[in-house]
Amino acid sequence: MTERRGPWIRHGRVPLCATPRLTAYRDEVTLPHGERGTYDWVQVPDQVRVAASVDGALLVIEQYHYLAGPMWQLPGGSVDPADQDSRTAARRELAEETGYRDGRWRDRGSLHALPGLTPARVHLWSTIDPTPFCAAPEPAEADLVIRHIPLEEAVFAVRDGRLRCAASAVLVMMLALERSL
Numbered sequence: 001m002t003e004r005r006g007p008w009i010r011h012g013r014v015p016l017c018a019t020p021r022l023t024a025y026r027d028e029v030t031l032p033h034g035e036r037g038t039y040d041w042v043q044v045p046d047q048v049r050v051a052a053s054v055d056g057a058l059l060v061i062e063q064y065h066y067l068a069g070p071m072w073q074l075p076g077g078s079v080d081p082a083d084q085d086s087r088t089a090a091r092r093e094l095a096e097e098t099g100y101r102d103g104r105w106r107d108r109g110s111l112h113a114l115p116g117l118t119p120a121r122v123h124l125w126s127t128i129d130p131t132p133f134c135a136a137p138e139p140a141e142a143d144l145v146i147r148h149i150p151l152e153e154a155v156f157a158v159r160d161g162r163l164r165c166a167a168s169a170v171l172v173m174m175l176a177l178e179r180s181l
Contacts, residue, residue: 007032008039016040042118048090049076049167051108051126051175052100057148058172059098060163064143072147072157073165074172079123086110086123094127096136098146103130108174113166122167126175151175 003010009030016024023043031037051074052059064070075097079089087105095101108124137144149157154172157163163172 011036021045044078044118044120045081046079046086046089046110046120047076047113047122047167048079048086048093049074049122049124049165049171050090050094051124051171052094052098052103052130053126053128054100054130054132054148057150058154058175059094059100060147060149060154060157061097062145062147063141068164071165072163072168074168076122076167087125090123090125094130095133096138097141097144099133099135100127100130101133103127108171111167111170124167124171124174126171151179 001010001012010027011030012028014026014028016026018024021044025041025043027039027041029037029039050059059075060072061075062070062072075094076090077093077097079086080092083089083092087107091101091105105125105127108126110121110123112119113122114120135144135146151172154163155176158169158172163169
């Protein structure tokens with residue numbers, strides 16, 4: 001099986017490790033400069049992030065992450081196999097983590113947060129004036145703190161390192177840029 005990927009040529013693929021959350025692969029490749037080599041990469045589910053505006057403030061999650069430590073980020077998580085699409089996942093994640101539902105939704109595109117490691121994308125969504133209900137965080141999210149902060153504070157949080165999730169930072173800056181135009 002030979003497959004051309006731009007200036008790369010893939011000759012074969014070997015799964016290295018598989019768990020319920022990820023699969024690691026090693027591809028046998030010809031690199032852009034012509035030499036043969038290997039390329040290790042990881043398949044994980046796509047992710048979502050949601051900028052939810054409630055009474056003019058953004059909902060921001062404060063949480064301790066096992067690998068990254070404490071941080072602020074926008075609500076979000078994985079696109080599950082049961083989700084119809086990324087919007088379904090975004091709506092589910094917002095409801096689970098914050099208890100807010102519905103509102104006026106807008107697709108903000110997607111990005112590749114770690115393009116050298118995984119083809120997974122982060123889908124960006126926003127919603128205005130969602131309705132409050134009861135949150136139902138997963139057991140691993142028992143430490144979530146929900147903050148309601150002005151967009152300007154979210155921008156400062158990106159700058160001073162409190163909001164360190166890359167996809168969340170991009171979405172906050174997109175909203176700030178829109179507001180300034």
